[in-house]
Amino acid sequence: MPIADGVSFDLTVIWAFIIAFAVLVYVVLDGFDLGLGMLFAVEPEGHDRDVMMNSVAPVWDGNETWLVLGGGGLFAAFPLAYALILPALYVPIIVMLLALIFRGVAFEFRWKTKRWRPVWDLAFIGGSTMAAVAQGVALGGLLQGIDIDKAARSYSGGWWDWLTPFTLMVGLAVAVGYMLLGATWLVMKTEGRLQERMRGRAWLLGLATVAFMGVVSLWTPFLQDGYYSRWFGGWNIVLAAGVAAMVGLLALGMFRTLMVRHHDYWPFLCALGMFVLGFAGLGYSMYPYIVPVEVTIWEAAAPENSQIFMLVGAAVLIPIILSYTAYSYWVFRGKIDPNEGYH
Amino acid sequence: MFETADAVLLARIQFAFTVSFHFLFPAFTIGLASFLAVLNGLWLWTKDTKYLDLFRYWVKIFALAFAMGVVSGIVMSYQFGTNWSVFSDKAGPTIGAPMAYEVLSAFFLEAGFLGIMLFGRDRVGPTLHMIACLAVAVGTAISAFWILSVNSWMHTPAGFMIDPDTGQFLPTDFWQVIFNPSFPYRLAHTVTAAYLTTAFIVGGVAALHLLRHRHRRDRVSPATRTMFSMAMWMATIFAPVQIFLGDIHGLNTLEHQPAKVMAMEGHFESHPEGAPLYLFGLPNQAEQRLDYAIGIPKLSSLILKHDLNAPLAGLDTIPIEDQPPVAIVFWSFRVMVMLGFAMLGIGLWSAWSRWRGTLFDSPMLHRAALIMAPSGLVAVLAGWITTEVGRQPYTIYGYLRTADSAAPLDAAAVGSSLIAFVIVYFAVFGAGTYYIMRLMNRAPVVAEPRMKDHADGPIRTAGTTPAQQHKTRSIQPGE
Numbered sequence: 001m002p003i004a005d006g007v008s009f010d011l012t013v014i015w016a017f018i019i020a021f022a023v024l025v026y027v028v029l030d031g032f033d034l035g036l037g038m039l040f041a042v043e044p045e046g047h048d049r050d051v052m053m054n055s056v057a058p059v060w061d062g063n064e065t066w067l068v069l070g071g072g073g074l075f076a077a078f079p080l081a082y083a084l085i086l087p088a089l090y091v092p093i094i095v096m097l098l099a100l101i102f103r104g105v106a107f108e109f110r111w112k113t114k115r116w117r118p119v120w121d122l123a124f125i126g127g128s129t130m131a132a133v134a135q136g137v138a139l140g141g142l143l144q145g146i147d148i149d150k151a152a153r154s155y156s157g158g159w160w161d162w163l164t165p166f167t168l169m170v171g172l173a174v175a176v177g178y179m180l181l182g183a184t185w186l187v188m189k190t191e192g193r194l195q196e197r198m199r200g201r202a203w204l205l206g207l208a209t210v211a212f213m214g215v216v217s218l219w220t221p222f223l224q225d226g227y228y229s230r231w232f233g234g235w236n237i238v239l240a241a242g243v244a245a246m247v248g249l250l251a252l253g254m255f256r257t258l259m260v261r262h263h264d265y266w267p268f269l270c271a272l273g274m275f276v277l278g279f280a281g282l283g284y285s286m287y288p289y290i291v292p293v294e295v296t297i298w299e300a301a302a303p304e305n306s307q308i309f310m311l312v313g314a315a316v317l318i319p320i321i322l323s324y325t326a327y328s329y330w331v332f333r334g335k336i337d338p339n340e341g342y343h
Numbered sequence: 344m345f346e347t348a349d350a351v352l353l354a355r356i357q358f359a360f361t362v363s364f365h366f367l368f369p370a371f372t373i374g375l376a377s378f379l380a381v382l383n384g385l386w387l388w389t390k391d392t393k394y395l396d397l398f399r400y401w402v403k404i405f406a407l408a409f410a411m412g413v414v415s416g417i418v419m420s421y422q423f424g425t426n427w428s429v430f431s432d433k434a435g436p437t438i439g440a441p442m443a444y445e446v447l448s449a450f451f452l453e454a455g456f457l458g459i460m461l462f463g464r465d466r467v468g469p470t471l472h473m474i475a476c477l478a479v480a481v482g483t484a485i486s487a488f489w490i491l492s493v494n495s496w497m498h499t500p501a502g503f504m505i506d507p508d509t510g511q512f513l514p515t516d517f518w519q520v521i522f523n524p525s526f527p528y529r530l531a532h533t534v535t536a537a538y539l540t541t542a543f544i545v546g547g548v549a550a551l552h553l554l555r556h557r558h559r560r561d562r563v564s565p566a567t568r569t570m571f572s573m574a575m576w577m578a579t580i581f582a583p584v585q586i587f588l589g590d591i592h593g594l595n596t597l598e599h600q601p602a603k604v605m606a607m608e609g610h611f612e613s614h615p616e617g618a619p620l621y622l623f624g625l626p627n628q629a630e631q632r633l634d635y636a637i638g639i640p641k642l643s644s645l646i647l648k649h650d651l652n653a654p655l656a657g658l659d660t661i662p663i664e665d666q667p668p669v670a671i672v673f674w675s676f677r678v679m680v681m682l683g684f685a686m687l688g689i690g691l692w693s694a695w696s697r698w699r700g701t702l703f704d705s706p707m708l709h710r711a712a713l714i715m716a717p718s719g720l721v722a723v724l725a726g727w728i729t730t731e732v733g734r735q736p737y738t739i740y741g742y743l744r745t746a747d748s749a750a751p752l753d754a755a756a757v758g759s760s761l762i763a764f765v766i767v768y769f770a771v772f773g774a775g776t777y778y779i780m781r782l783m784n785r786a787p788v789v790a791e792p793r794m795k796d797h798a799d800g801p802i803r804t805a806g807t808t809p810a811q812q813h814k815t816r817s818i819q820p821g822e
Contacts, residue, residue, distance in 0.1 A: 058458030061413060065454045068420050069446045075423060076443040079435020079511070086424030086431075087750040093425055094760045097418045098767050104414040105771055108407050112778040152751075153432055153509065159756040302436040309517050310440045317447040324455045331459060331466050 011307040015077040016290070016297045018314055022073055024279050026066035028181065028272050033060045035182025037103055037128025038175065039201065040121060048194045049121065051336050055189040057107055058332045062325055064100070076310055080153060081290040081300040087155040088146035089138045089162055096134035103127030129175060136174025140167030143282070144223050145292050166219060173212035177275065180205040184268035187258070189336050195264075202258055202267055209271075210251045213278055217244070220285060226293050227285045243281055250274045349754040351746050354426040357761040359731075361418050363724055364768050368412030370723045373487055373534065374541025375405050376480040378573075379460075383476045387469055392789075393566040400566070400787040401545070404779055406461055411775045413454075415768075426757060430738050430748035437503050437512045437520055438493045445489035453482035487534055495526035498730070498740050499599045505742070512739070524599055528592040529730075535585045536726065538577060539686060540719025546574030546689075547716020550709040552786045557706060566787040568703050571712075575693035575702065582690040586683055590646070596733075597647055600740060602661045603733030606672035608643050609633045610657040617641035618655035626669040631658065667735045675728040682722040689715055 033056040043049055056063075075082045086093060106124035110117055141162035149156040183202035187195055217240075221228040231240045254270035257263035288296045301307065379402055386394035420442075423431045456478035464472045502519025503512045514520055549571035556563045597604045605611075609621045611631045619638035627634050644653040658666055689711060696702045734740055738748045 058462045061410075061454040061457055062451065064413070064417070065446070065450045068417060068450055069443075071420050071424070072439075072443050072446045075420075075431060075435050076439025079432050079439055082424045082435060083428035083432035083750075086421065087428045087752055090425055090750075090752060090756055090760070093421055094763065097421055098763055100417055101414040101767060101771055105410055105775060108410045109774060109778060112407075112781075116774075154428065154751045156751070159753055302439060303513050305517075306436050306440050306514055309514075310443050313444050313447055317451075321447065321451045321455065325451070328455055328458055331463055 011304060011311065012297050012301040014311065015073075015301065015307055016287075018318075019070060019073045019077060020279075020283055022066050022069040024276065026063070026070055027279060028275050029063035029066060030060070031132075031178045031275065032056075032181035032185040032268075033063055034103070034128045034132045035178035035180065036185060037106075037124050037182070038132065038179050039182050039186070039198075040128070041125045042201070043194075043197075045118065045121065051190060051194065052186060053107065053110070053124075055186065055336050059328060060104075060107060062328065064104070067100075077302050077307060078290055078297065078300040079302055081295060081297075083153070084146065084148050084155050084291050084295065084300075085142060088148075088157060089141045090159050092134040092138040092141065092162060096131050096138070099127045099130035099134060101127070103131060132175040132178045133171040136171035137162065137167045139174065139282075140164075140170030143170070143220060143286070143292065145294070148291065148294050150294070166223065169212075169219070170216060173209075173216055176205060176208045176212055177278075180209045180271050181268070181275065184254070184258075184271045188265045188268045191335050199258055199262075199267075202271075203255065206251060206254055206258070206271070209274065210247070213247060213274070214244075216278075217281065220282075224293050226289075230285055243277060247274055247277050250277070350752050350757050351749045353754055353757040353761055354749050354752075355745065357426060357757060357764060358422060360761070361415065361422060361764055361768070363727070364772060365412065365415035365419055366723065366727055367720055368408050368415060369483065369487070370537045370540045370720060371544065372405060372408050372412055373483045373537035374539075375401060375408065375545075376476075376483045377538070378541055378545065379405060380473075380476040380480040383473055387473060393564070393569055396564070396566040396787045396789060397570055400782075402461065404782050406457075407775055407779050407782070409453075409457065411772055415772070418764075424750075425760075426750050426752070427738070427748050428750035430743065433509075433511050433743060433748075434497075434739060435511075437514045438496055440514070440517065441489050441493050441496075441521055445486055445493075449482045449486035449489065452485070453479050456482070484534070487537070488530065491530045491533055492521045492523070492526050495529045496520055496523045497738060498529075498734055499523045499525040500739050500742060512742075525592075525595055528588070528595045532585070532588045532592045532726075533723075535581055535588055536719065536723050539581050539585060540723055542574045542577035542581065543686065543689075543712075543715050543719045544717070545570055546578065546712045547714075548783045549574060550712035550716075551783070553703060553709045554706060554713065555786070557704075557709075563703065564787060564789050566789065570787070571709075572697075572702060575690070575697065575712075578686060578690035579694045580690070582683070582687040586687060589680075589683065594647065596730075600733065601656065602658065602666060603672065603730070604647065605656070605658045605661070606667045606669045606733055607676040607729060608647075608655075609636070609669070609673045610643070610655060611659060611669075613655065613657040613659055614644070615654045617652045618643040618647075618657075620646065624673070626673045628663075628666070628669045631663070665736065667733045672729055672733045675725040675732070679722050679725040679729060682718045682725070685715060686718060686722075 036052055036056060040049055040052065043052065071082075074085075102123040104127075106120045106127065110120040110124065113120070144164060144166055146155060147157035147161065148154065180202060183198045183205055186198040187202060190198065217231075221231045230236060250270045250273045254267050254274070257266035257270065286292050288298070290297045290300050379398060382394050382398040382401070385391070386398060456475040459467055459472065459475035460479050463475060467475070500512070501523040502514060502516040504515050505511070506513050549567055552567045553563060553571060556567070593604065593607075606626075608618070609624050609626055610618055611626075611633055617640065619640045620642035621633060621636050621638040624633035624636035624638075641651040644655055645651050647653075647655065658669070689708075692708055692711070693702060696705050696708055702708075736744055736746065738745050
């Protein structure tokens, strides 16, 4: 792959990492609360649903803000990529936005009505599911590449180009993975029969997630030439095998802590680890392209003075954000008390 | 070409629709967040339970409005890319940074502390809970700062150069970008509008319950009286301030966007010897004249130039393809101004009643306040339409036309997403508005002397709070 000569570790690379970090934090944080929303579907109406929703009610808003940072950061640091990618993935993004509306208001509306509660529960389930699938489809759409007109600096394809078997498969994979995060989160936050049910679900979802990660990993290298050489060219195959082994180890750890050791929080941490590895693998496939394999991060980057101006703020504010986010999770730590539930 | 034009029109309708809906929520929550912080502070300071009653009452409404603001705001943040990708590519290097600062300095602050504000009073203690309330209030204000800076830059762009190769707006001086010429005026005018919006909603709700009590001849709770009194103080103080701010904002607009002011005033013709203030008229842009015009001679010159005989240029000095749609701007401006003066009227009336000691016993005033409850929301929308439609036909005034800003999308794509947005917004935000109005329809509950938020039903979970942790759960005094 052509990597620009003499570029070692410049501002653009830092910004690429910041945006990737924001998206990763979004994926793991909103991932578990969207997954929890999907798991609503298989829980009977009533008390357990209240407990599930209350386990994320104080933090979901902060989780979702990372999506705004991912999008806003892309707009600010890589405006050309933002202008190329969003029209290309128009349908999945609009679907995601609409789904997030239903999901977000359900947190409030569900408690404001008895008669309509099943409707808002359905909005929560449907919104979470559609948002997760749409995000996976968008990811798949980006990975498989988009048609651009470089001279006109614009997207040149149609509004259904994203729709392929690969994108649908990634959409399904992301939804299943989010459900795994949601189930292990609930193992951590709940007790009793709800927790036991979630252990069983996490086990099945864990198997499915590993299978999906395998399929995506084997399929992706064949989408673009660059991906293939990244993973299977020369000694790179050792790296690929290493990543696969680490995912396997984390999966084993998750199954063992889930069912054998009956740990409460290790399954969630293992699932998070699998997501981080999968995400890093995707980044490794794409780098240094931001629109594979047409536009590199340097071609799409905002001018240096914009990058510096934003970096000053990001360097100060992101650590502060992480601190008070951690504090907020700390405040609401521990098991959800089912006795203090719905009166 | 026909299809392209169609897609642009649909994208414009979609943007206008989604931004109008979205703007109503922050317009309400900016003021409400501050009101809640003040109430919580007064409760901690005076230990008078009426403030806690009011906090609990309004925080439920706040949670609903805030959630709707968040989800409609996420749509806005992605719509720049989906529907206006050319604008995004060109303007991103300059306005992307302030928008990123909005996320980093405001959105996270609000979202991070909202959970503690809503659910955490028992968990973190009064001091940290107060800090959370302040963080949310400050977050909404910081958010207003950045987004109005970006919006103002699109009206009065500054501190940039245009890249000859890519056509991108490259920043040369971020200080000038952020503090562009119209920003201070727009910020002051919009934030004051948000405070007035909240004041009139709070005042209208209080007035409703005052009228009910009068009708039922039962005792008015101190909380309801305090609510009405605080809202009327806001109206008395901020309505005149707002009219003053609107005036200087208008003068600034005259300096930088004269075509907008010409459209607001309905001045199709230049007036070399003093321009009249048109009170009524039907703008006829095709014929370039104001039909059935009724005006007060020379008053427009007096307002805009502080001189009866000052000459004012009209739209005849602007090529017709560079003029904003006059009728929309002319009428939305009049709606805003009329509501502003009606607010001033309520403010003065309430001050007079207060002085006479009849603030809580004047059904006429209460009815007027009730009718005026949504006036802030309407005025804010009308003002927003005035300023945004007045910027047309440009997205970046004088530099980038709206028609040249849109994404290369099929009309079918923009059209179907527009239909989806309309259906979803009316269904979802319609339901939310209904729930908010139902909460407002109940009078504030008089508290039992307990601090726990969920003693009389928790905040946004109507009966459930995220649980206390067993081990660390502290026993409240009086439990």
